Amino acid sequence: MRFLGISFVSFVLTSVVVANAYYQKKQFYPSVVYITKSNPSMAVLYIQAFIGVWILGKLMRKIFFGQLRTTEFEHLMERSWYAITETCLAFTVFRDDFTPKFVALFTLLLFLKSFHWLAEDRVDYMERSPVISWVFHVRILSLLLLLGALDMHFILHACQSTMSKGASVQLVFGFEYAVLITVVLNIGIKYALHSVDLNSETPWDNKAVFLLYTELVMGFIKVILYIAFVAIMVRIYTLPLFAFRPMYYTIRNFKKAFSDVILSRRAIHNMNTLYPDATPEELQAADNVCIICREEMVTASKKLPCNHIFHTSCLRSWFQRQQTCPTCRLNILRSPAPTAPTNNNIPAAQPQAAAAPPPNPVPNPYFNVFAAPGPNPFNQFNQANGEMPPQTPPPTPQGAAQPQAGSVPGQAPPPLILPPFPFPIPFMVPPPVPPANLGVLTDEELRQLEGNERRNIQARIQCLINIQTMLDAAVQMMQQYNVVTMHKLQPTTSSSSSNTEVPQESQTSESEAAATSSEDANREPARDKTNEPVINSMSESDVPSSTTPEEELRRRRLQRFLQAEQQQQPN
Amino acid sequence: MAGSALRRLMAEYKQLTLNPPEGIIAGPINEENFFEWEALITGPEGTCFEGGVFPAKLTFPPDYPLSPPKMQFTCDIFHPNIYSDGRVCISILHAPGDDPMGYESSAERWSPVQSVEKILLSVISMLAEPNDESGANVDAAKMWREDRNQFNEIAEKLVRKTLGIP
Numbered sequence: 001m002r003f004l005g006i007s008f009v010s011f012v013l014t015s016v017v018v019a020n021a022y023y024q025k026k027q028f029y030p031s032v033v034y035i036t037k038s039n040p041s042m043a044v045l046y047i048q049a050f051i052g053v054w055i056l057g058k059l060m061r062k063i064f065f066g067q068l069r070t071t072e073f074e075h076l077m078e079r080s081w082y083a084i085t086e087t088c089l090a091f092t093v094f095r096d097d098f099t100p101k102f103v104a105l106f107t108l109l110l111f112l113k114s115f116h117w118l119a120e121d122r123v124d125y126m127e128r129s130p131v132i133s134w135v136f137h138v139r140i141l142s143l144l145l146l147l148g149a150l151d152m153h154f155i156l157h158a159c160q161s162t163m164s165k166g167a168s169v170q171l172v173f174g175f176e177y178a179v180l181i182t183v184v185l186n187i188g189i190k191y192a193l194h195s196v197d198l199n200s201e202t203p204w205d206n207k208a209v210f211l212l213y214t215e216l217v218m219g220f221i222k223v224i225l226y227i228a229f230v231a232i233m234v235r236i237y238t239l240p241l242f243a244f245r246p247m248y249y250t251i252r253n254f255k256k257a258f259s260d261v262i263l264s265r266r267a268i269h270n271m272n273t274l275y276p277d278a279t280p281e282e283l284q285a286a287d288n289v290c291i292i293c294r295e296e297m298v299t300a301s302k303k304l305p306c307n308h309i310f311h312t313s314c315l316r317s318w319f320q321r322q323q324t325c326p327t328c329r330l331n332i333l334r335s336p337a338p339t340a341p342t343n344n345n346i347p348a349a350q351p352q353a354a355a356a357p358p359p360n361p362v363p364n365p366y367f368n369v370f371a372a373p374g375p376n377p378f379n380q381f382n383q384a385n386g387e388m389p390p391q392t393p394p395p396t397p398q399g400a401a402q403p404q405a406g407s408v409p410g411q412a413p414p415p416l417i418l419p420p421f422p423f424p425i426p427f428m429v430p431p432p433v434p435p436a437n438l439g440v441l442t443d444e445e446l447r448q449l450e451g452n453e454r455r456n457i458q459a460r461i462q463c464l465i466n467i468q469t470m471l472d473a474a475v476q477m478m479q480q481y482n483v484v485t486m487h488k489l490q491p492t493t494s495s496s497s498s499n500t501e502v503p504q505e506s507q508t509s510e511s512e513a514a515a516t517s518s519e520d521a522n523r524e525p526a527r528d529k530t531n532e533p534v535i536n537s538m539s540e541s542d543v544p545s546s547t548t549p550e551e552e553l554r555r556r557r558l559q560r561f562l563q564a565e566q567q568q569q570p571n
Numbered sequence: 572m573a574g575s576a577l578r579r580l581m582a583e584y585k586q587l588t589l590n591p592p593e594g595i596i597a598g599p600i601n602e603e604n605f606f607e608w609e610a611l612i613t614g615p616e617g618t619c620f621e622g623g624v625f626p627a628k629l630t631f632p633p634d635y636p637l638s639p640p641k642m643q644f645t646c647d648i649f650h651p652n653i654y655s656d657g658r659v660c661i662s663i664l665h666a667p668g669d670d671p672m673g674y675e676s677s678a679e680r681w682s683p684v685q686s687v688e689k690i691l692l693s694v695i696s697m698l699a700e701p702n703d704e705s706g707a708n709v710d711a712a713k714m715w716r717e718d719r720n721q722f723n724e725i726a727e728k729l730v731r732k733t734l735g736i737p
Contacts, residue, residue: 069604127574128606128633130581197574292636292683293575294582314575318683321637322667326683 007051014048017041046100053107057114064143065118072121079117082245083110089242093233094169102169109176112150116183119143123187126194137195144188151181167236175229179222179246186218205300205313209264216261219254226250260320267319270332271302271312278303290314292326306330576635580605583687595691597629606631610642610691614730615699619723623730627657627694629687639664639681642690646733649725651701651712660707663693 021031021041035041061068068076087106091098123140126132158174193211197204226247233240278301290297292314300312308327310318323332584605587597597610608629614620626645632638642664644657652660667680706712714722 124633128577129603130577130605131603293579294586295578314683317634317637324667324682329682 003054007055010044010048010051013044017044049104050107053111057111060115061118064115064139065122066139068118069121069125072118072125075121076114076117080110080114083113086242086245090172090240093237093240093242094172097169105169105173109173112147113176113180115143115147116180116187119147119187120183123191123194126191126198132198140191144184144191148181148184148188151177151184155181167232171232171236172240175225178225182218182221182225186214189214208313208317212257212261212264215257216254219250219257222250223254263320264316267316267323270319270323271315274332275302275304277301278309282309292318304330304332574633576631576633577605579636580631587688592688592692594695595688597687597691600628606633606635608640608687610687612691612695612698615695618699619726620698620730623733625733627659629690636683636685639666639685640687640690642694647729648733649711649722649729650698650708651703651715652697652705652707653711654707658707659694659697660705661690661693661697663690 017035017040018031021034025031025034035045065072087110090106094102119140126136154177155174158170158177161168161170162174190211193207193214197207226243230240230243230247233243278297282303283297283301288297289295290301290309290311292310295311297309297311301309302312302315303309304315304325306325306328308325310326318326319332324330325332580599584598587595594613594615595610597608599605600607600609608631610627610629612625612627614623614625625648628643628645629640630643631640642659642661644653644659646657648657654660662679663681663685665680667682701712701715703712703716711722714725
């Protein structure tokens, strides 16, 4: 109503000015000259032109959009205020070129910009509206074509003008229209995606991904445009303050699109690798309704570690925001999948696996150690104290436990390494025992025993090392006996029967392995030139120990060790 | 196929219309725009809000149900967890991450499994048992703690006002 009044007044004023000029000068050209010379009349005419643009805008809006929704109107108002402020800032840079034509071009730019904003809002609305009529499609398509054509025209015009006359304010226009044409492109792609989605009967899962990538590419193009523009402006004129706010927002949006894409990719990767597809039986057993979108799950659904089932696409969009189960808020990144453990995530899985034996046998050597002993209390001990290692540290820094844990790379040190039965080292590798009565020895033998040659010292050191190893082993064994008797005292029930059925063979090999590897490590200080290559090759063969059959490896190690011993003994 | 937010809102609307829970009416103000709903909540029995019917507006974000809707009472209501302009401050309506009052655990925040029905039921129980730890309306929280009688009086007066009884 107010607008009607204003336009009416403006129209009346214009008619009065024109009539007055014509009345005074009686002829066409003198009256035109009169009007252009008189400032008040020109002001009235400018206002009239502005009103004319306004009316045109309303008309176009009616044609292309019909009634604006409240939010669209609010967006329009908000953005136009910013745009007007920036235009005023731009005037300060180009104050030398300040002419009515210049103002008219800027008004036109604003005018077109507002239509771009409206088109963007309207296309976004497509996804949220229950009814999209064919009128909507006709309107959007024709509007996009018109805007794109106008943008192209102005870009070409700016290019030609810059080429022929050198840099001028046309630079700004060319750049602004280039940005606008990316907007048109973006809207067009969105529109195409939305219409494909609308016309398909089933939900289109990948639409979100396409939208994300479109956003990313468009953001990148815009950022490049802005940076190039600012660089050119700084070289030719001065710092373009008016371009900073949109540049800031563009860069921020680009950053957001970038992180969105990364998060989305991570979510997709997690879902593809960590979670199994839900089987039809599982879907039948459950409610069969995805609680996120409240629609039936037929295919493409995933089961989380907490057994909650959702649509893949619903989960993906949720995981972009949060990595928790929507139902029980289980942090899915912290808990590994129970059914498909790989070598990499076994250390993380171990506490869980120890607390509740996993359905599948896990390819972890320590599970054999856990399972090896026949007596049951041991299994219960494992189950009760799955996370005990800090409480039972190895007694000495060079103890048996530590070197062995180090010899199998990538495995967490388990609480129990040595099985609770007699240690076979002393019988298999007898150290050079000194005779009880020194009197029976000849002088020669005594000298040899006491002698200060290198090999005698080596033999003595070897003897001491062997004693130390045996003591360590004894301490370990005592600790284990302690623990076992402690648990024997508590009332226990045998819970896991499957674990006890491990063949006897593996027990012995375990114990041999424990013994030999502890000695391997202890022998290192006494390493000399002759057996260095052997040790080197051994440490090399240690690395793939997780892949080769362990018993074979240990047997080989034992053999090498015995050979080395034999080489030393005759000397 | 329409957008997922729209489909979910339509499904919830259908569900609420077919099996309306007691004391709750909710639906879009205009069926052309499913992202603005109006809800009517009856005051829980045995409280100072008993007998009242409180209109509220629910505004859904474009990415619903990944983000929570906003709820605002459109009548005068005096309650520790409702701002004086009618906005409801309840943890189920807060996305994990933003914590306006600085005390909520993420377990009670918004998640896509929540729904309009659950929100409204939570609001009803919030009317019955205000949480005076998080004062959205500090005056109301103080009065609730210190002068329960006056609080009840004001609440009942506003209940009569919503019903149009002098």
